[in-house]
Amino acid sequence: MHIRTVQNDFVGEVTGIDICKPLTGDDVAAIERGMDEHAVLTFPDQPLTDEQQVAFTENFGELEITLAGQMAKPEERRFQQLVLGDISNFNGADTTRLRARDDKRRMYALANRLWHSDASFRAVGAGYTLLHARIVPGKGADTQFADMRAAYDALSEAAKNEAENLICEHSIVFSREQIGFGDYNPGHEEHLKPVPHRLVITHPKTGRKSLYLSSHIGGIVGWPIPEARAFIRDLTEHATQPQFVYSHKWRVGDMVMWDNRTVMHRATRFDDLKEVRDLRRTSLKGVGLAVKQAIAAE
Amino acid sequence: MPELRKLHDVFVAEVGGIDLTRPTCSNDIAFVEAAIAEYAVLVFRDQRITDEQQLAFSRSFGDLEETRGTGISKPGEQRLHPAFADVSNLDTDNTVLARDNRRRLYSLGNMLWHSDSSFKPIPATYSLLSGRVVVERGGETEFADMRAAHDALDAETKAEIADLVCEHSLIYSRETLGFGDLTDTERATMRPARQVLTRTHPVSLRKSIYLASHIGKINGWPVPEARAFIRDLTEHATQPQFVYRHQWRPFDLVMWDNRCTMHRARRFDSTQVRDMRRTTVAGIAPTVSRESLAAE
Numbered sequence: 383m384h385i386r387t388v389q390n391d392f393v394g395e396v397t398g399i400d401i402c403k404p405l406t407g408d409d410v411a412a413i414e415r416g417m418d419e420h421a422v423l424t425f426p427d428q429p430l431t432d433e434q435q436v437a438f439t440e441n442f443g444e445l446e447i448t449l450a451g452q453m454a455k456p457e458e459r460r461f462q463q464l465v466l467g468d469i470s471n472f473n474g475a476d477t478t479r480l481r482a483r484d485d486k487r488r489m490y491a492l493a494n495r496l497w498h499s500d501a502s503f504r505a506v507g508a509g510y511t512l513l514h515a516r517i518v519p520g521k522g523a524d525t526q527f528a529d530m531r532a533a534y535d536a537l538s539e540a541a542k543n544e545a546e547n548l549i550c551e552h553s554i555v556f557s558r559e560q561i562g563f564g565d566y567n568p569g570h571e572e573h574l575k576p577v578p579h580r581l582v583i584t585h586p587k588t589g590r591k592s593l594y595l596s597s598h599i600g601g602i603v604g605w606p607i608p609e610a611r612a613f614i615r616d617l618t619e620h621a622t623q624p625q626f627v628y629s630h631k632w633r634v635g636d637m638v639m640w641d642n643r644t645v646m647h648r649a650t651r652f653d654d655l656k657e658v659r660d661l662r663r664t665s666l667k668g669v670g671l672a673v674k675q676a677i678a679a680e
Numbered sequence: 681m682p683e684l685r686k687l688h689d690v691f692v693a694e695v696g697g698i699d700l701t702r703p704t705c706s707n708d709i710a711f712v713e714a715a716i717a718e719y720a721v722l723v724f725r726d727q728r729i730t731d732e733q734q735l736a737f738s739r740s741f742g743d744l745e746e747t748r749g750t751g752i753s754k755p756g757e758q759r760l761h762p763a764f765a766d767v768s769n770l771d772t773d774n775t776v777l778a779r780d781n782r783r784r785l786y787s788l789g790n791m792l793w794h795s796d797s798s799f800k801p802i803p804a805t806y807s808l809l810s811g812r813v814v815v816e817r818g819g820e821t822e823f824a825d826m827r828a829a830h831d832a833l834d835a836e837t838k839a840e841i842a843d844l845v846c847e848h849s850l851i852y853s854r855e856t857l858g859f860g861d862l863t864d865t866e867r868a869t870m871r872p873a874r875q876v877l878t879r880t881h882p883v884s885l886r887k888s889i890y891l892a893s894h895i896g897k898i899n900g901w902p903v904p905e906a907r908a909f910i911r912d913l914t915e916h917a918t919q920p921q922f923v924y925r926h927q928w929r930p931f932d933l934v935m936w937d938n939r940c941t942m943h944r945a946r947r948f949d950s951t952q953v954r955d956m957r958r959t960t961v962a963g964i965a966p967t968v969s970r971e972s973l974a975a976e
Contacts, residue, residue, distance in 0.1 A: 484902045492904040495912070560856065562896070562903035600858065607858035608785040615791075616947060651912060 383409065385416045385423070392529045393628045394420040401425055401637065402434045410441045413639075417510065418588050421644040422527050422628065425637040430514050432466055432662060435637075439465075439512050439664040446501060446508055446667045449554060450490060453570045458487060467663030469513065471654045483655055486565055493557045494649040496597035497528060497622055499642045500665055502552045503598045505577045507668030508642040517660035518632040522652030527628045530592035531644050533621035534582065537593075542582075545593070549603040550614070551576035556600030576600060583671055585643055592644045593621055594671075621646065632661075643671060682711045684719070688924040691825040691941070693719040700727045700737050700933060709740045712935075716806065717883040720941050721823045721924060724933040729810060731761055731957065734933070738763075738808050738959035745797060745804055745960040751850065752786050752866055760957060765796075767809065767945075767956040776953060789853045790945045792893035793824065793918055795938045796960055799848040799894045801873045806961040808935045813955035814928035818948030821926045826888035827940050829917035830878070833889075841889065841913070844877040845899040845968055846906075852896030872896065876967045881940050888940040889917055890967065917942070928956075939963075 385394040394416055399409060416423050430438065439445055447464035460468040460475050471488065473479040481488040501508035513525070537545070553576040558564060566574065581602070583594045595618050602610035629650075630638055640647060642665075652659060682697040693715060698708050716722050729737070738744055744763040747753075753766075759774070760766050769777050769784060777784040797804035809821070830838070849872040851862065862870070877898070879890045891914055898906035925946075926934055936943060948954060 483905070489902060489904040492908045495908045558904075561907040606780050606785050608788045608854075609779070611857040612788050612791045612947070651909070 383412055385420070387420075388424070389628045392420055392532065392626075393422045393424065393527070395424045395426065397426070399425070401428050401438050402430055404437070405441055414442065417639065417641055418585075421529060421531065422630075422638065422640040424630065425639070426633065427635045428514070428637045429635050430637060432461075432463075435512065435514050435662055435664055436463075436465060438637075439510075439666065443509055443666040443669065446504075446665045448663065448665070449501065449503070449573060450487070453567055453573060454487070455567060465664060467665070469659075469661035469663050470517075471659055480655060480658065488654070489561075489563045489565070490558065493561050493563065493597065495651065496557055496560060497595070497618055497646045497648045498557060498598060499530075499594065499596040499646050501642065501668065502579060502594070502596035503554045503573075503577060504668070507579065507594075507671045509666035509668050510639055510641055511663060511665040512637060512639045514638075514662045515632045515634055515636045515660075516662065517658045518634055519652045519654075519657035519659050521657075522650055523659050524629045524631050524650045525638065526648050526650060527630065527640060528622045528646045529626045529628075529644070530595065530621060530646060531585075531590045532626050533623075534591050534593045536626075537620070545581050545617070548581040549578045550581050550594070550599045550610075551601040551603065552579055552596060552598040553577070553600055554598060557597040559600075560597060578603065579671065583643060585641075586669065590644070593617060594643070595621055595646055618646075642668070682708055684715055686719070687723065690828040690922060691719050692721040692723070692823065692924045694723045694725065696725075698724065700724060700729050701733055704737060704740060713741070713883075716935060716937055717881070720825055720827070721934065721936040723926065724935070725929065726931055727810070727933045728931045729933065731764065734808065734810050734957065734959055735761070735763060738806075738961060741806055742961045742964070745800075745962045747960070750797075750800070750869065752783065752862070757783075763959055765958040765960060767958050768813075769950060769954050776951060779950065784950070785857075785859055786854065788857055789850075789859065789893070791947065792853055792856060793914055793942045793944045794853060794892040794894060795890065795942050796958075797938065797963075798875055798890070798892040799850050799870065799873050801966050802963045803873075803875065803967065804938045804960045805963050806935055806937055807958055808933060808960075809956055809958045811928040811930060811932045811934075811956050813953050814930055814932075815948045815952045815954045818946055819928060819954050820946045821928070821934065822944050822946060823924045823926065823936060824918045824942045825922045825924075825940070826891065826917060826942060827881070827884070827886045828922050829919075830887045830889045832922075833916070838878075841877045845874050846877050846890075846895045846910070847872040847897040847899070848875055848892055848894040849873070849896060850894060853893040855896075856893060874899070874966075874968045879939060879967060881937075884940075886940065889913060890939075891917055891942055914942075
């Protein structure tokens with residue numbers, strides 16, 4: 383197995399390993415080391431099946447179910463297995479049709495074009511997310527990643543001090559509000575409630591600090607809301623400057639894995655009413671986020 | 681004789697040789713009009729003007745907008761003449777507004793990229809902002825050149841936005857920052873206005889992207905798709921190569937053309953006094969033609 387650096391200590395490309403097959407303990411350890419040294423790893427030319435993607439993901443921890451799947455009605459879902467996230471523009475299980483322009487699932491998913499960290503609206507956040515490309519459109523639809531460790535390091539001392547002990551409130555409602563979406567199926571009030579996270583988190587393995595930013599943030603504990611939002615926007619702008627960003631151009635068979643504790647990401651536009659894009663997502667429950675400290679600080 | 685010094689690669693010039701504390705002659709006004717048509721943002725340094733002098737200079741370019749009845753200030757709550765937008769952080773008794781003061785939280789919307797009065801059916805042409813008391817750190821105003829941003833779009837995007845019409849309202853920009861506790865009366869005065877997304881400047885004849893954080897909808901588009909698209913366009917249009925950051929010195933007067941620029945305020949220590957006074961020159965026509973309004 384070899385990791386070639388694609389972008390400084392942020393993105394690495396992994397070759398010389400077949401992740402469709404069961405991994406040895408050494409392989410898993412090597413990939414985890416690679417994840418700690420970088421924050422995003424790409425694995426080109428891996429023709430994974432759904433089962434193989436789930437099996438590969440299980441090497442690194444406990445799988446998380448996707449909120450979109452969890453909140454959808456069964457007939458709106460493409461996969462009944464909730465650990466498998468449907469990142470496509472198909473009309474649910476009917477893969478002969480694309481989602482219509484005003485389809486509710488399409489509206490919800492458009493918020494993925496805002497910079498976010500997956501599942502930061504959950505009390506434990508997310509660890510790794512793994513995204514595998516099955517069908518990619520001819521143009522657009524890159525996924526962009528921003529390095530929240532480098533963004534933290536580049537803050538002035540005064541800004542680091544200001545951010546250090548702040549607690550942010552995250553909810554799926556806040557990111558969707560920003561694009562004018564609020565049409566949730568009833569019965570999911572629990573999933574919409576804000577959860578607190580520290581703004582500055584320390585990676586449990588590397589000890590590096592990073593900004594835990596996400597479009598799911600709607601407030602800062604103790605701050606007036608408009609002031610909090612303006613501040614978070616400024617920080618997000620800082621943290622997503624070109625020098626911190628990697629754009630991934632997808633090829634069929636690419637598997638990209640990133641650490642949500644140190645990376646924000648977003649989707650970019652493509653002609654989704656005409657072209658097919660089919661990616662599968664698996665993700666891990668967050669571990670090591672200092673959520674307990676966050677709650678203690680309240 | 682007035683003179684110009686370029687301050688940025690694509691726009692912005694400093695104007696020297698004009699004293700705004702004295703009556704200006706028609707040659708000077710013609711000079712300024714020609715300069716702003718080219719540079720979009722003009723900086724006049726060391727202009728120790730009074731409110732009356734600012735009004736007189738501003739009126740050289742057209743009728744002024746009255747700010748009453750647009751935002752959330754009620755009669756009697758205003759510190760300045762009704763033709764001024766009070767861009768200070770001061771109350772009527774000249775004390776600094778408290779952190780949770782409603783007017784302060786409302787005014788934080790100025791930290792989002794916008795074009796003044798784009799929420800009015802007939803939007804503004806020029807704004808003139810005089811820095812009477814400026815803060816030492818932060819509080820800069822940033823400007824973005826929407827003509828250069830338009831020029832830099834690919835042909836496909838230019839074609840896509842050529843005929844789009846957007847809905848602008850103060851409600852949308854305030855909602856973005858979570859300021860939503862508006863009264864029914866306020867909401868009624870903030871009824872959305874329609875504006876074209878691609879404008880052509882009447883003097884320079886250059887095209888520009890008419891963007892503002894006040895945009896909440898694109899006619900005929902689902903709202904989330906419109907918002908995501910407007911965010912992408914705004915990000916494109918406010919890249920560093922299109923942006924000038926104005927670091928305020930006391931008694932700077934900055935004049936900009938809202939038809940082809942966006943601007944925003946930057947953060948500062950809100951316990952410090954910042955007293956900025958804006959006059960705004962009214963436009964003369966809607967951006968959307970009568971025919972297209974009638975067709976809806």
